[in-house]
Amino acid sequence: METIKNIFVDSLNGFALSQIPLFIFQLLCAGLLSYVLQLILNKKFKTTVVENGVVTGMGVAVLAAIVKYSVPGSILAAAIVLLFLQDKEKSKLAILGQTLILLIGLGCGLGSVVLTGLGVVVLVATILFIPLKK
Numbered sequence: 001m002e003t004i005k006n007i008f009v010d011s012l013n014g015f016a017l018s019q020i021p022l023f024i025f026q027l028l029c030a031g032l033l034s035y036v037l038q039l040i041l042n043k044k045f046k047t048t049v050v051e052n053g054v055v056t057g058m059g060v061a062v063l064a065a066i067v068k069y070s071v072p073g074s075i076l077a078a079a080i081v082l083l084f085l086q087d088k089e090k091s092k093l094a095i096l097g098q099t100l101i102l103l104i105g106l107g108c109g110l111g112s113v114v115l116t117g118l119g120v121v122v123l124v125a126t127i128l129f130i131p132l133k134k
Contacts, residue, residue, distance in 0.1 A: 022111075023065060030061035030108035033120045034101050040124050041097050050097035060105025068110060 009017070034057025041049040060081070067073030081102055090098070100123065107116030 026065065026108045026111060026113055027058050027061050029113045029117070030057045030105045033057065033104045033108065033117060037100055037104065037120060037124065038097070040127055041093075041100075044127055045093065049093050050101060053097075053101045056098070056101050057105040057108070060102050061109035064106050064109025 031054045034053040038050040038053030063077050063080070067077045084098075084102075104116055104120060107113075107119070
């Protein structure tokens with residue numbers, strides 16, 4: 001039984017078991033903040049600017065938490081994110097929205113939930129009160 005416990009603890013990549021509730025909180029915050037930003041962007045521009053923002057934000061948060069202690073994993077994650085953004089058919093507005101969602105997931109996944117939340121509040125206020133053009 002001790003061997004199974006050691007395998008499980010070793011597979012946590014630097015996390016302690018006591019940090020799992022915090023990790024779940026970070027994922028939920030990433031999903032909530034991504035949803036709020038997606039909702040506001042889509043309503044502001046009266047079109048579908050961002051799709052699947054919650055899944056993208058939470059996925060990037062998981063990815064950031066996994067590679068937090070690994071330099072090669074971080075480089076691989078950055079390459080995946082850059083490849084994800086290289087879609088020629090997306091508009092500049094959609095790429096901006098996806099980038100903001102990716103940054104939200106990254107901030108929450110690295111544990112900076114409060115700073116990410118404050119950044120989203122400032123971004124949302126900017127989007128709502130400044131007349132932006134396509």
